[in-house]
Amino acid sequence: MKKTFAIIFSLSMLFVFTSCFKTEDSIWEESPSERTNKALAEYRQYLCAAENGWVLDYFANPFEQGYPLLFKFDEHSGVIIGAKNSVSSGNAYKEEGPSSYELIADNGPVLTFNTHNSLLHCFSDPQEDGLGHEGDYEFMIISGNENEFWLKGKKRGYMMRMYKAPVDKTWENIYTELETIKGQIFNPSVKALVLAVGEERYRVNNPAQGLLELYPIDNANALADYYSYNVELDGTLRLIDAFRGANGDLKVSAFRMNDEGMLTSVEGDTPATISAGALNEFVLMPNMSWRWNKNSLKGTVAEQYTTFVNEIRKTAYGAVQYIDFKQNSSENSYSIVIKTQRVTGYLLLTAKAEGEDKLTLTLDLDGTKASTSFEAQNGVVFYDEFESLRTLLTTVATTYTLSTPSTTAPLQVTFKDAAGSEIPCDMK
Amino acid sequence: MKISKYILGSVLACGLALPFTSCDDNDLNPTSIFESEEGALDPYSPTYQLDKYCDDVFRTKYNLQIMYKLEDVAADMNYNLVPAEYDKSVDLAVLSDYLWFQVYDKVVTSDENFMKKYSPRLLHFIGCPAVNAANQTITLGLAEGGLKVTLFNLNEMDPSDVYQLTDRYFHTMHHEFAHVLHQTKTYPKVFDQLSVGHYDALGWQYRDTRVTATLGFVTPYASGQPREDFAETIACYICYTDETWNDLLQTATEPWIESGNSVIKNPAGDQDGVDGKALILQKVDIARTWFRDAWGIDLDALREEVQLRQTTYNEAKLNELRKLVYDIPVGDAAQK
Numbered sequence: 024m025k026k027t028f029a030i031i032f033s034l035s036m037l038f039v040f041t042s043c044f045k046t047e048d049s050i051w052e053e054s055p056s057e058r059t060n061k062a063l064a065e066y067r068q069y070l071c072a073a074e075n076g077w078v079l080d081y082f083a084n085p086f087e088q089g090y091p092l093l094f095k096f097d098e099h100s101g102v103i104i105g106a107k108n109s110v111s112s113g114n115a116y117k118e119e120g121p122s123s124y125e126l127i128a129d130n131g132p133v134l135t136f137n138t139h140n141s142l143l144h145c146f147s148d149p150q151e152d153g154l155g156h157e158g159d160y161e162f163m164i165i166s167g168n169e170n171e172f173w174l175k176g177k178k179r180g181y182m183m184r185m186y187k188a189p190v191d192k193t194w195e196n197i198y199t200e201l202e203t204i205k206g207q208i209f210n211p212s213v214k215a216l217v218l219a220v221g222e223e224r225y226r227v228n229n230p231a232q233g234l235l236e237l238y239p240i241d242n243a244n245a246l247a248d249y250y251s252y253n254v255e256l257d258g259t260l261r262l263i264d265a266f267r268g269a270n271g272d273l274k275v276s277a278f279r280m281n282d283e284g285m286l287t288s289v290e291g292d293t294p295a296t297i298s299a300g301a302l303n304e305f306v307l308m309p310n311m312s313w314r315w316n317k318n319s320l321k322g323t324v325a326e327q328y329t330t331f332v333n334e335i336r337k338t339a340y341g342a343v344q345y346i347d348f349k350q351n352s353s354e355n356s357y358s359i360v361i362k363t364q365r366v367t368g369y370l371l372l373t374a375k376a377e378g379e380d381k382l383t384l385t386l387d388l389d390g391t392k393a394s395t396s397f398e399a400q401n402g403v404v405f406y407d408e409f410e411s412l413r414t415l416l417t418t419v420a421t422t423y424t425l426s427t428p429s430t431t432a433p434l435q436v437t438f439k440d441a442a443g444s445e446i447p448c449d450m451k
Numbered sequence: 452m453k454i455s456k457y458i459l460g461s462v463l464a465c466g467l468a469l470p471f472t473s474c475d476d477n478d479l480n481p482t483s484i485f486e487s488e489e490g491a492l493d494p495y496s497p498t499y500q501l502d503k504y505c506d507d508v509f510r511t512k513y514n515l516q517i518m519y520k521l522e523d524v525a526a527d528m529n530y531n532l533v534p535a536e537y538d539k540s541v542d543l544a545v546l547s548d549y550l551w552f553q554v555y556d557k558v559v560t561s562d563e564n565f566m567k568k569y570s571p572r573l574l575h576f577i578g579c580p581a582v583n584a585a586n587q588t589i590t591l592g593l594a595e596g597g598l599k600v601t602l603f604n605l606n607e608m609d610p611s612d613v614y615q616l617t618d619r620y621f622h623t624m625h626h627e628f629a630h631v632l633h634q635t636k637t638y639p640k641v642f643d644q645l646s647v648g649h650y651d652a653l654g655w656q657y658r659d660t661r662v663t664a665t666l667g668f669v670t671p672y673a674s675g676q677p678r679e680d681f682a683e684t685i686a687c688y689i690c691y692t693d694e695t696w697n698d699l700l701q702t703a704t705e706p707w708i709e710s711g712n713s714v715i716k717n718p719a720g721d722q723d724g725v726d727g728k729a730l731i732l733q734k735v736d737i738a739r740t741w742f743r744d745a746w747g748i749d750l751d752a753l754r755e756e757v758q759l760r761q762t763t764y765n766e767a768k769l770n771e772l773r774k775l776v777y778d779i780p781v782g783d784a785a786q787k
Contacts, residue, residue, distance in 0.1 A: 098495075100497070123496070125520070138498060138535075139533060139535060144578070147532070153587060154531060154584050
């Protein structure tokens with residue numbers, strides 16, 4: 024009995040000495056609500072201090088382009104919003120406000136635009152299908168300072184960067200500049216580019232439309248992946264979300280043009296580029312014509328071209344208007360197109376790409392003769408009728424080294440053969 | 452031996468008590484977690500005039516909050532919603548006072564705090580309709596337990612169209628308020644027996660107005676269940692113009708039936724055994740008696756006042772009401 028008492032007593036005394044030893048010191052001196060209120064006040068101060076407001080890389084969803092939106096906050100919960108896009112402003116520059124914004128303590132600081140401003144809220148309107156553009160108007164503040172905020176759409180979860188608008192530009196000029204930058208990055212004439220990320224390669228269709236439509240190059244049956252993007256005033260192209268590749272082990276979220284004119288990844292773990300890819304593959308892509316720049320032809324081909332155009336001009340076909348190299352979709356073959364004032368004809372070519380920039384063209388006269396196309400028949404007539412054309416085609420049917428001044432927008436490609444002939448071409 | 456037992460017991464008790472007393476010297480944080488200025492109105496804010504109006508007219512007087520600034524946590528997150536336009540919120544706020552609160556204030560003379568006691572605590576304004584993305588059905592109004600009434604699609608509201616205002620908004624308000632009242636003082640149970648066998652809780656939305664009128668319901672929604680029937684009867688009786696009400700009663704006398712995808716007058720005459728018009732009037736009479744006995748309210752006087760305000764409502768009246776908001780001084784002038 025005594026023993027039992029002694030044990031219980033000893034144990035109870037141990038509690039006395041241990042009960043407060045494990046009390047943790049507070050990590051923060053202030054309570055959570057005080058810290059949240061302090062953060063909100065700090066964020067409000069940053070937002071209102073930006074003299075010319077902020078540029079938000081707004082994303083509604085991954086299947087449509089990003090929309091840069093401009094915001095000017097005041098200390099009285101008023102915000103003026105600027106926009107220039109097809110959805111909320113009919114492609115014209117517009118400002119609207121002041122409407123109301125608030126910084127609220129939710130599960131962390133939240134920036135909400137809580138009275139209607141059509142330039143923003145049209146992206147959240149359900150429209151008739153209940154979905155609309157599915158854009159957010161409430162944003163969790165992930166981080167913020169006097170120059171930059173990272174916001175996360177509260178409902179959809181897309182991360183968006185908001186950066187300070189430069190004071191020396193009007194809002195309308197900011198949109199003009201963003202459009203210029205976008206045009207420099209992706210020329211609207213370029214229908215397809217190549218994204219190389221890690222060991223994977225993707226064809227990027229119609230990149231100038233505002234979103235990257237990605238198809239794995241080595242898997243013709245794969246469905247497209249869509250990543251909308253915004254361009255920023257410093258030339259950065261920012262994706263709606265990090266691209267992670269086929270197996271999810273890659274990560275790239277932003278690009279910028281390097282000194283060589285190639286879009287190179289600047290954020291993410293995996294080096295990546297967006298470019299025309301191999302120039303010979305680019306030249307062979309469908310839906311693109313490569314028009315001979317007749318005034319810049321060099322070498323034998325220039326002389327032979329002149330002889331041919333002088334000869335055909337005297338006939339009923341009229342003067343040559345242009346000559347194109349073109350992937351002919353209906354013939355599933357490469358071709359050379361000759362357009363005169365009155366007649367268009369083409370002859371089929373066999374094109375063989377080697378390495379990155381070598382392209383060998385061979386005249387496929389039998390294939391042309393076998394074609395049922397009127398234009399192919401016209402081409403055969405040209406071929407039979409004009410010796411100067413036959414001579415020219417003998418020179419043209421050779422191996423070229425291709426070159427271009429820009430890897431993301433190779434709108435000019437020069438075909439140069441070993442004998443020194445050069446055919447500079449413009450993409451049409 | 453006994454003494455040592457007591458000593459041991461006392462020491463043991465003290466030892467066990469110590470752990471519970473050793474950490475009790477923590478003081479409460481004297482700083483409130485709530486900002487002292489929370490809720491204060493900023494006269495320089497772009498929404499100050501409406502905030503001030505709502506504060507004076509609704510919060511102070513009726514203990515009701517008008518929430519026109521959208522917070523998605525206050526709405527159904529399954530829907531894509533947008534805030535109401537400020538101007539439209541102003542219109543609906545002043546009209547809510549004029550066509551709803553002031554009506555009851557005027558008619559209910561027995562209790563000057565009637566609306567403060569029984570009106571909802573929250574009116575929530577939403578700019579767009581709640582469109583169900585799965586089936587594209589649209590919700591224009593919601594009421595939750597008599598505490599919160601949500602009104603949708605304000606951005607499409609035409610404040611010059613009193614029919615639209617009544618149909619979309621004030622009918623809903625009177626309907627929901629009827630629920631609040633009967634949940635506080637129950638209506639006679641005999642009402643629930645009047646249309647037994649003709650309610651369709653799951654299929655009311657597929658019913659035609661003419662067919663439900665023939666069965667003694669003021670609307671298809673009323674044919675869902677007795678309590679909706681009661682609230683709809685009151686709301687329709689109050690809000691419908693004489694012409695609309697008489698049309699309804701006339702329709703109720705006719706033998707409308709569903710035939711395939713269309714609605715026809717039954718060539719064989721009325722076969723449902725219900726005198727629709729008499730039944731609707733009987734329901735109104737129960738509601739009238741209940742209003743009088745339970746609340747001391749004259750339902751006909753209520754209807755008369757609503758009708759007077761609806762029929763005399765015009766653009767000039769709207770502008771006069773708007774001035775109650777837009778004439779509120781802002782900025783420095785508000786602080787004088």
